[in-house]
Amino acid sequence: MTATLPHHCYHDSDIYAYEREQVFRRHWWLIGAESSFSDPGSYLALNLMRWPLVVVRDQQFRLRGFYNLCRHRAGPLVLDGAGRCREFVCRYHGWRYACSGELLRMPGFEEDGIDDPAQMGLLPVRVESWNGLVFVCLDQSAPDLVRWLGDIVSIAARFDTTASMLFDGDVTKRARANWKTYGDNSCEGYHVGMVHRALGSSMQRESVSIENYDNGEFVGFDVGYGAGQDRSRAGQGFWIYKFPGLLLHFADYAFNAETVLPLGADSIELHRWFWSNPQKAATHGVASASIRPNSEQVMDEDIAICELVQRNLASGVYPGGRLSPRQEPGTVYFQQLVRAALGARLQPEDSGAERRQ
Numbered sequence: 326m327t328a329t330l331p332h333h334c335y336h337d338s339d340i341y342a343y344e345r346e347q348v349f350r351r352h353w354w355l356i357g358a359e360s361s362f363s364d365p366g367s368y369l370a371l372n373l374m375r376w377p378l379v380v381v382r383d384q385q386f387r388l389r390g391f392y393n394l395c396r397h398r399a400g401p402l403v404l405d406g407a408g409r410c411r412e413f414v415c416r417y418h419g420w421r422y423a424c425s426g427e428l429l430r431m432p433g434f435e436e437d438g439i440d441d442p443a444q445m446g447l448l449p450v451r452v453e454s455w456n457g458l459v460f461v462c463l464d465q466s467a468p469d470l471v472r473w474l475g476d477i478v479s480i481a482a483r484f485d486t487t488a489s490m491l492f493d494g495d496v497t498k499r500a501r502a503n504w505k506t507y508g509d510n511s512c513e514g515y516h517v518g519m520v521h522r523a524l525g526s527s528m529q530r531e532s533v534s535i536e537n538y539d540n541g542e543f544v545g546f547d548v549g550y551g552a553g554q555d556r557s558r559a560g561q562g563f564w565i566y567k568f569p570g571l572l573l574h575f576a577d578y579a580f581n582a583e584t585v586l587p588l589g590a591d592s593i594e595l596h597r598w599f600w601s602n603p604q605k606a607a608t609h610g611v612a613s614a615s616i617r618p619n620s621e622q623v624m625d626e627d628i629a630i631c632e633l634v635q636r637n638l639a640s641g642v643y644p645g646g647r648l649s650p651r652q653e654p655g656t657v658y659f660q661q662l663v664r665a666a667l668g669a670r671l672q673p674e675d676s677g678a679e680r681r682q
């Protein structure tokens with residue numbers, strides 16, 4: 326048996342502040358579908374863990390990322406959300422920037438000038454895309470996206486790409502839970518029978534194999550589906566939870582990707598994008614219109630249980646529990662990754678040494 330993480334890791338604002346600087350900024354974060362950047366000037370602005378960002382398709386059709394702040398006095402270039410512009414015009418005093426980040430004009434500064442306008446472009450942020458998904462990373466020294474994904478790339482190659490499927494839209498939900506509460510839950514299938522009755526009835530339990538992948542730091546669930554209440558599942562599926570906050574769900578006829586964006590020590594925003602191939606789904610006896618609602622139902626069930634667990638973790642009375650390496654190997658692995666990432670921020674007694682019950 327393995328000891329769980331101590332409860333304070335799930336609600337302490339000092340731990341969250343440490344994670345923001347030392348963990349979140351070193352990873353790639355899924356922020357959108359590439360298809361929403363279809364034209365030069367299409368942009369998406371967002372507040373990613375209090376880092377104001379904008380990702381834009383520039384005139385050369387390259388995806389570019391910047392902090393959404395003006396070099397004059399930190400005004401916003403655009404408001405959060407999706408839009409389209411020819412150039413960025415700061416909403417405070419009107420400085421203008423190209424979509425490539427270059428400073429173009431400083432209205433009223435003609436007389437004063439500044440010494441180094443070439444040095445006053447927008448502050449860049451890394452952007453890369455893979456399988457129709459757009460990711461950002463704030464750390465210039467982090468590995469590139471494909472290296473960060475590791476073995477996910479070869480697993481994904483067994484399934485159809487998003488380019489060969491129809492985009493079925495996206496959904497955003499919030500949960501009053503720490504990102505690790507949701508991560509712990511997403512890395513195990515032990516709760517499926519209790520929490521996801523319909524999904525559980527459609528899974529062939531004996532066919533499920535769970536593996537931890539060091540190359541990419543993720544947990545993979547190879548799942549076979551059979552007849553059951555959830556009629557949107559058939560054939561073979563592969564679920565992934567990648568540290569710290571990326572979920573990918575592959576099926577023979579559908580795909581969805583979810584990002585887990587921490588908002589604070591006790592809240593997260595979940596954003597999921599859906600694709601499917603209706604013809605292929607029909608050959609499995611699945612109506613593609615049922616895929617997204619059933620998937621959202623599973624999300625809602627996970628959110629509900631995670632919020633209740635979070636409330637109990639934050640009560641301060643949970644003395645710590647045990648994880649089963651047989652039933653919860655993915656959660657054991659996820660918590661190892663959390664411990665490694667938090668390192669010195671954890672007390673020695675929190676280090677999770679193996680204990681006998």
Ligand code: FES
Pocket residue numbers: 395396397398399400401415416417418419420
């Ligand atoms: S802060 Fe942007 S123009 Fe002044």
Ligand SMILES: [Fe+2]
Pocket residue numbers: 510511516517520521623627
């Ligand atoms: Fe679940």
